[in-house]
Amino acid sequence: MFYYPLPTIQFWLLILSLIFLLSFLAAIVVLFTDLCLTIATMTLFKGPFFARSGLARINQVKKLADFKPGQKVVDLGSGDADLVLAAGEKGAAALGLEINPWLVFKSRQKVKKCGLEKLVKIKLADFWKVNLNGFDVIMIYGISYMMEKLEKKLLQEVKKPTKIISVCFPFPNLKPSKHLSQVYLYNLKGS
Numbered sequence: 001m002f003y004y005p006l007p008t009i010q011f012w013l014l015i016l017s018l019i020f021l022l023s024f025l026a027a028i029v030v031l032f033t034d035l036c037l038t039i040a041t042m043t044l045f046k047g048p049f050f051a052r053s054g055l056a057r058i059n060q061v062k063k064l065a066d067f068k069p070g071q072k073v074v075d076l077g078s079g080d081a082d083l084v085l086a087a088g089e090k091g092a093a094a095l096g097l098e099i100n101p102w103l104v105f106k107s108r109q110k111v112k113k114c115g116l117e118k119l120v121k122i123k124l125a126d127f128w129k130v131n132l133n134g135f136d137v138i139m140i141y142g143i144s145y146m147m148e149k150l151e152k153k154l155l156q157e158v159k160k161p162t163k164i165i166s167v168c169f170p171f172p173n174l175k176p177s178k179h180l181s182q183v184y185l186y187n188l189k190g191s
């Protein structure tokens with residue numbers, strides 16, 4: 001009979017160290033990818049940084065927006081599509097406008113993986129050049145210095161009652177109807 005020796009404690013320590021090392025390397029790769037996307041967005045495409053809203057804020061957006069089937073939703077700078085997917089999962093027709101082609105590519109893959117291609121569309125576009133009338137919900141995770149310009153654009157273009165959701169950065173003059181932590185809801189009546 002041939003017996004394999006039982007793995008020793010050193011063997012398990014080696015396995016644990018390898019797992020730890022691989023997780024550490026994976027984290028570095030993720031951080032590096034995000035850093036590259038941030039630099040690309042800020043320099044090549046002259047937009048604000050790329051950062052994800054993250055699970056907690058996505059849940060706050062969902063509570064405030066109360067997405068419904070048939071609604072028209074847009075995310076101005078849709079990043080890697082988390083917010084538009086949240087809207088699509090509730091049956092809303094969601095459009096992501098994104099200036100960074102790499103994020104557009106990644107988002108379209110993600111949408112396909114979720115089987116939401118019929119409801120969620122990602123467009124390579126500069127949202128400053130898109131008319132924002134006709135949506136039921138407009139979402140934005142921008143940056144403080146652009147909020148005044150965006151406020152003016154919304155007040156000029158939005159003609160019907162629309163929910164505006166801003167992640168992290170409030171508008172300078174509009175008063176939020178509600179906020180959950182750093183996610184702000186504005187109910188625009190439309191002009």
Ligand SMILES: C[S@@+](CC[C@H](N)C(=O)[O-])C[C@H]1O[C@@H](n2cnc3c(N)ncnc32)[C@H](O)[C@@H]1O
Nearest residue numbers: 047048051052053077078079098099126127141
């Ligand atoms: C802070 S991230 C938010 C991503 C996503 N909305 C989220 O909440 O997870 C901002 C995104 O806006 C995009 N962006 C910046 N300026 C833009 C513009 N003028 N038109 C379209 N997208 C823009 C950036 O490429 C980036 O992906």
